[in-house]
Amino acid sequence: MEVRTLQSFLAVAEEKSFTRAAARCHVAQPAISQQIRALERELGEALFERDSRTVRLTAAGEALMPHARAVSAAVAAARAEFAARSGLLTGHLSLGAADGVDHSSLPAQLGAFHRLYPGVGVNLVDGTSASLVPQVRQGSLDAAFVAVPPGGLDSDFGHRVLIRDEIVAIVASDQPQAQQAALSLAQLSGTPLITYGPDSGLRPHLIAAFADAGVPFRPAYATNHVALQVELVAAGVGIALAAGADRSPASDPRVTVVPLTLRIPYAKALIWRAGPHTSAPLRALLHLSHPTAQTTDA
Incomplete structure (x- = not known):
């Protein structure tokens, strides 16, 4: 059972979608599906119920969640420990914040980030989704908390749904x-x-x-x-x-x-430019084990 496979499992469980999980993990959707099938074969039970519209955890999937979160948290803590020991993680992180960010898990994530990486300065920029998305696209912001459009986000962006x-x-x-x-x-x-x-x-x-x-x-x-x-x-x-x-x-x-x-x-999500543009501070923030996104689901 590999750490990467457990992280893929967490992504599918939290995004409730193989497509969104693949975008979050920066891999193709077939790779995510293959990892989940291999994990299900290894454990001998189905982890997700799938139909044409939804992806839901089975009882076995629910049982695996706390173990997967613990492994992910341990990996993030180890990375943080050695980044801090080497003194490599410094610099600045610029984040845009649209209305409603105070009701998301982002403030708690930033609190954990500050404790792990006190050498990184964080600049928070207020704005609307319409004004913040172009700044992320242009690179003047590392990431931004914005509303997801009805038709979804462009493929240029990675994202993590927080609300x-x-x-x-x-x-x-x-x-x-x-x-x-x-x-x-x-x-x-x-x-x-x-x-x-x-x-x-x-x-x-x-x-x-x-x-x-x-x-x-x-x-x-x-x-x-x-x-x-x-x-x-x-x-x-x-x-x-x-x-x-x-x-x-x-x-x-x-x-x-x-x-x-x-x-x-x-939905409201933290978005960032997909690909090789991600800064080291942003990668560190994204690697943190984050709380379950606030939901108001049917």
């Missing part, structure tokens, strides 16, 4: 809609909508969902700050459509979070 979530409605608690179990997009068409601006990576997901439902998408107010969306809802402006991963509305008694009948899922 899987969906859009929810935020309604004033004294309004009738706040008492409903879920709201349809048609029910929102007669109400002023408050949601993300055109530069947000979540805007294309909203546009596509409204188009699929045959409902006009006409936001009355646009802001990428969920806290401001909540204040506008509380002030009686309308209903907001915001990321469910942002937990602040749930703790505000003035508003109520209501699911949508037509789910609008999205």
Whole structure:
């Protein structure tokens, strides 16, 4: 049982896709599939249930997960130890951060990175997905936390999904809609909508969902700050459509979070240029054993 095979197993389990796992591991998809089949033969049990649309862990796969994570963590720790002993890992890491990064596992990963590599300076650049993706492509940023477009990322990018979530409605608690179990997009068409601006990576997901439902998408107010969306809802402006991963509305008694009948899922990921451009500090960050990505899955 090889370390690389266990890392491929982890990639498939966490990405829930052989294609995304192959991109993450920088190998062709057949190579990932071959490694998993060999591991299943070695262990004598199937590790994944596969159909045309989904990849799920079997009971055997669930049993293997903690062992695979422990091995991956041990390898990362050994690399970190010898990088620190040799004093080779210095320099700078430039990371872009779109809205919602504080609800992802990236801050915890950066904390672990700082403890292991205190000689690396990290520069965090705020921005929207639309502004950060070109900076990664051009090389002015090593990586960025951005929203994954509805059609997926270009093959030029490697990526690691850190959040899987969906859009929810935020309604004033004294309004009738706040008492409903879920709201349809048609029910929102007669109400002023408050949601993300055109530069947000979540805007294309909203546009596509409204188009699929045959409902006009006409936001009355646009802001990428969920806290401001909540204040506008509380002030009686309308209903907001915001990321469910942002937990602040749930703790505000003035508003109520209501699911949508037509789910609008999205993912946010750390992306970087694929190929030989990856800097040593970024490779070290990507090698860290990271927490399970925050999810809001069906």
